[in-house]
Amino acid sequence: MFKKxxxxxxxxxxxxxxxxxxxxYGLMILFTEIFKLHFSFSILISGTIxxxxxxxxxRFWVFKNQSGYSSRINSQLFKFALVVLxxxxxKSFGTLILQKVFQIDYRIGRLITDSFVSYGFNYPLIKYWVFKIKKEQKAIESN
Structure with a gap:
């Protein structure tokens, strides 16, 4: 059951x-190609959105952690903001390195960088730190 x-x-x-x-990704391309922002700035804006x-x-679908505790959402938002930062x-640094050092187009470099950042950084921190459910809360929610 646990594995499933x-x-x-x-x-x-x-x-x-x-x-x-x-x-x-779509907004990054829009801001870079249409609004002519440097891709590092585009990543900052699009990443925030x-x-x-x-x-x-x-919060509401994956980890179903929408309990009414406002202090809990504040804590989650703060932690999530740190993960996003x-x-x-x-993503900005990795994309820049791939573009400057290896001459890889920023759009491709971003996809490469994202794959490493998403699985190796974002997911573990979001699951085990941002939306971690304490044992006491698990007991309450299972009743």
């Missing part, structure tokens, strides 16, 4: 990441 639940949680988290990521979408989906920094 963990697999479904992981798959739902990937859907949330995909929707937030698609928004993020994508993060808001991702947080909402994760790290994620945007890693």
């Amino acid at each position: 639940k963990a697999i479904f949680t992981f798959l739902r988290a990937q859907v949330a990441a995909f929707v937030g990521g698609l928004t993020d 994508g993060a808001i979408i991702n947080f909402s989906i994760n 790290g994620s945007i920094s890693l």
Whole structure:
């Protein structure tokens, strides 16, 4: 039972990441190509918007952690903001390195960087730190 639940949680988290990521990626291209912002700034803006979408989906659907405790959402928002700050920094830096050092187009470099950041940084921190459910809360929610 535990493994099945963990697999479904992981798959739902990937859907949330995909929707937030698609928004993020599309806006990055829009801001870079249409508004002529440097892709690092575009990643900052688009990453923030994508993060808001991702947080909402994760909180209310993936981890179903929408309890009415306002202090809990404040804590989750703060932690999520720290993860997003790290994620945007890693994505910007990784994309810039791939573009400057290896001459990879920023759109491709961003996809490469995202795959590492999403699975190796975002998912573990979001699951085990941002939306971690304490044992006491698990007992209350299962009743």
